[in-house]
Amino acid sequence: GAVVSQHPSRVICKSGTSVKIECRSLDFQATTMFWYRQFPKQSLMLMATSNEGSKATYEQGVEKDKFLINHASLTLSTLTVTSAHPEDSSFYICSASPSGVRETQYFGPGTRLLVL
Amino acid sequence: EDQVTQSPEALRLQEGESSSLNCSYTVSGLRGLFWYRQDPGKGPEFLFTLYSAGEEKEKERLKATLTKKESFLHITAPKPEDSATYLCAVFTSYSGAGSYQLTFGKGTKLSVIP
Numbered sequence: 096g097a098v099v100s101q102h103p104s105r106v107i108c109k110s111g112t113s114v115k116i117e118c119r120s121l122d123f124q125a126t127t128m129f130w131y132r133q134f135p136k137q138s139l140m141l142m143a144t145s146n147e148g149s150k151a152t153y154e155q156g157v158e159k160d161k162f163l164i165n166h167a168s169l170t171l172s173t174l175t176v177t178s179a180h181p182e183d184s185s186f187y188i189c190s191a192s193p194s195g196v197r198e199t200q201y202f203g204p205g206t207r208l209l210v211l
Numbered sequence: 212e213d214q215v216t217q218s219p220e221a222l223r224l225q226e227g228e229s230s231s232l233n234c235s236y237t238v239s240g241l242r243g244l245f246w247y248r249q250d251p252g253k254g255p256e257f258l259f260t261l262y263s264a265g266e267e268k269e270k271e272r273l274k275a276t277l278t279k280k281e282s283f284l285h286i287t288a289p290k291p292e293d294s295a296t297y298l299c300a301v302f303t304s305y306s307g308a309g310s311y312q313l314t315f316g317k318g319t320k321l322s323v324i325p
Contacts, residue, residue, distance in 0.1 A: 202254035
């Protein structure tokens, strides 16, 4: 139980293009989903928190117009990196918290983004 | 500002050689602490949640303990498949519509040599 998937697992794109990453909770409903990024040998840094049906809450320093988050259902959240640049290259990981169990977060396998 | 420090950064053990990983934290109002395992190129895998000092949890060869200042992840008789990066994270407060924030440490990279 408590499986979270991400798609795609890896993506390479040209600078200036937009990339959408999907995060799905496969066997539970998730009121809250989180998006993190992780640089090599660094800790996970929270980018934003999204609650189903409402606007995402972004952490300080994260541009909401660049990293668009949509949490349209209890099992799906998407992160769109708009006008991607090489400095956006990173490992993006989502997590989901089962409805009614707020504290525990289950993580997806991550998406490796490389912007050329 | 909440801080989470894990030590050591890297640990090499012989198969069967027990040891402990440390996670010390400086936070205001700890509500809970998580341990995760992360394999290279993968997302973190949930291991334990600890809520109060004195609490202990076990899973196979792993045992997590919590004090008011730190948490330990004890690994007993490790095997090569236990090799991974172990992350700890603390959560301190709820905000807005029931959401909350985790602060992660940088992790301890564990290598178990056959």
